[in-house]
């Protein structure tokens with residue numbers, strides 16, 4: 288197979304992937320359709336353009352999972368973090384940058400690299416030969432999207448996300464909630480208790496609907512307009528259709544008995560479902576929404592048992608092209624259907640079902656290293672599960688529920704527990720420190736094995 292690595296998409300992921308692979312000595316061809324073919328969100332022809340906010344979020348690598356990802360990317364000589372440091376703006380604990388000079392510096396660094404060449408133009412087909420990374424992002428062009436769908440099946444490539452909020456299990460009040468599947472359905476006890484139920488009285492339901500209707504909502508960006516599928520209507524749109532619509536939809540109270548108060552039938556029930564194999568995260572079933580983030584936390588904390596909820600991520604609906612990675616990719620980020628053929632195709636960035644600039648760049652970093660190692664005949668395992676990068680890759684290629692898979696940002700709910708530490712809110716600071724200490728150690732060890740291989 289040709290020893291060149293072709294990378295499609297010069298966004299946050301593709302730029303980082305190119306940098307990493309080129310630094311390992313591999314010849315890289317970076318394909319980018321802009322400025323020839325535009326997207327509705329990008330404004331320039333630069334690589335690494337940030338399409339909306341200018342922030343890489345928290346830079347706290349001891350208490351925050353995104354900050355930890357920054358740390359790991361810096362340790363791995365990441366281009367995005369280097370250029371972010373160069374163009375950093377004051378933003379408290381966040382890593383914000385001057386976006387245009389930032390993207391120009393990313394572009395220049397790639398153009399100057401002796402192992403990187405650039406080909407402008409849209410890639411419209413999935414390749415049949417050679418080593419490739421597809422990092423075309425949430426706004427993958429329509430033609431390439433159609434080609435990917437032809438390979439994966441229509442139901443495994445989504446063009447919109449419909450994200451229901453995700454809550455940390457430890458922050459749910461189990462004195463109010465209980466575990467039960469509707470009508471106790473399922474063969475095993477685990478299945479019969481697959482859902483976590485939060486009961487509402489009529490007054491609580493009425494107040495919840497009123498708050499939902501009054502809450503501020505976000506608008507779609509120009510060019511992003513969605514026709515909602517009936518299966519994933521935002522809850523506020525359902526509530527607008529009738530006061531009781533939600534009670535006959537995701538909040539229906541039937542087939543459930545509250546063990547804390549068996550005599551009283553709840554008027555409505557909000558259900559949550561496990562979101563990861565570790566059981567540390569639960570999503571609120573059917574609660575995709577366009578409410579603004581601040582409004583979401585206020586409205587969702589009105590749900591009994593969620594008064595003190597901590598959210599690993601809030602809900603949303605966006606134009607977003609992403610794969611059902613748990614079924615389609617292996618932990619080396621390769622398309623399983625092409626294993627053993629003439630083409631080794633990896634995916635990286637937001638199209639793999641991670642969410643956010645930092646997560647996308649991190650997945651680019653990993654894909655770049657894995658692809659380069661493959662070309663160089665080196666045996667490189669994917670990032671260790673206890674690192675932030677590893678927690679993400681293990682989630683999207685294994686830990687996440689494939690049936691309900693929606694994009695995920697990095698958060699401590701994806702991390703395996705550290706034994707012997709206190710749960711709950713009080714132990715949080717120590718726990719996060721333990722996660723980040725452990726992550727740094729295993730990530731550094733992973734990097735060190737590569738340094739040894741390079742020597």
Ligand SMILES: Cc1cc2nc3c(=O)[nH]c(=O)nc-3n(C[C@H](O)[C@H](O)[C@H](O)COP(=O)(O)OP(=O)(O)OC[C@H]3O[C@@H](n4cnc5c(N)ncnc54)[C@H](O)[C@@H]3O)c2cc1C
Nearest residue numbers: 296298299300320339340410423424428636637643644647
């Ligand atoms: C409107 C909008 C707002 C967002 N706001 C934020 C935010 O504020 N904060 C945040 O963290 N994340 C935000 N995101 C998510 C953000 O897009 C991603 O986090 C990040 O840009 C993804 O990086 P990526 O490299 O995967 O994709 P991108 O950065 O989008 O890069 C993909 C690249 O592939 C190119 N491309 C696409 N198709 C082809 C093709 N067929 N051939 C050749 N090139 C192609 C594109 O031109 C683009 O340069 C937003 C997304 C959208 C759509």
